[in-house]
Amino acid sequence: MEAAEGSWASSSGTRASMRANRSRDTRPELALRRAVHRLGLRYRVAVRPLPTVRRTADLVFVRAKVAVFLDGCFWHGCPIHHTVAKRNAQFWAEKVARNKARDRDTDRRLQEAGWLVIRVWEHEDPQVAAESVRAAVQGRRST
Numbered sequence: 001m002e003a004a005e006g007s008w009a010s011s012s013g014t015r016a017s018m019r020a021n022r023s024r025d026t027r028p029e030l031a032l033r034r035a036v037h038r039l040g041l042r043y044r045v046a047v048r049p050l051p052t053v054r055r056t057a058d059l060v061f062v063r064a065k066v067a068v069f070l071d072g073c074f075w076h077g078c079p080i081h082h083t084v085a086k087r088n089a090q091f092w093a094e095k096v097a098r099n100k101a102r103d104r105d106t107d108r109r110l111q112e113a114g115w116l117v118i119r120v121w122e123h124e125d126p127q128v129a130a131e132s133v134r135a136a137v138q139g140r141r142s143t
Contacts, residue, residue, distance in 0.1 A: 028122040029058055029070050035130035041137060043068075049115055055106045059133070064140035065115045068133055069106075072122050075099055081123055116140060 024046045036043065036059060047060040049067040057067035073081035077096045085092035107117045116136055120129040 024058070026070075026072075026122075028072075028126070031126040032068075032070055032120060032129055033059065035126040036133050039130055039134045041134055049110055050113055053106075053109055055102075055109070061137050061140075064137045066118065066133070066137050066140055067110055067115050068118045068120065069103070070120045070122060071103070076103060076121075078121050078123070080121075 033043075033045070041061070043059040043061050045059060046056050047062075048055060049057050049060055049062075049065075058070045059068040060066070061068075071078070074083065075096065076082075077100050082096070103119070107119075110117050118133060118136055120132075
């Protein structure tokens with residue numbers, strides 16, 4: 001199979017698969033949101049904690065200044081579940097390295113602005129992650 005002309009994808013099947021990936025409302029994200037909501041917390045979804053920085057958090061607790069990012073194992077280089085791409089391996093290795101560097105930069109910028117950053121891997125139990133989020137938000141609200 002040939003990729004569409006001018007496409008970075010290694011094949012039309014790869015291109016179709018990549019275009020089907022969602023940037024928000026993924027199954028793990030929805031599970032985390034439901035778990036956090038069940039604990040009585042209310043949050044904003046897919047918001048830039050710092051309006052001047054083009055980085056979007058998955059859940060944002062504005063008053064508590066807590067930003068939650070749910071990171072995909074492949075996209076963010078999970079130390080447990082990340083797999084090396086079989087096709088176009090160098091491209092994907094560089095892409096994941098850039099994502100990780102951007103994540104570190106995002107964390108630094110938010111922390112410098114007084115935010116607490118919570119990163120959750122997609123494979124983590126949503127209920128356990130939600131409890132951590134609740135503890136962090138409540139801790140920030142009481143100070």
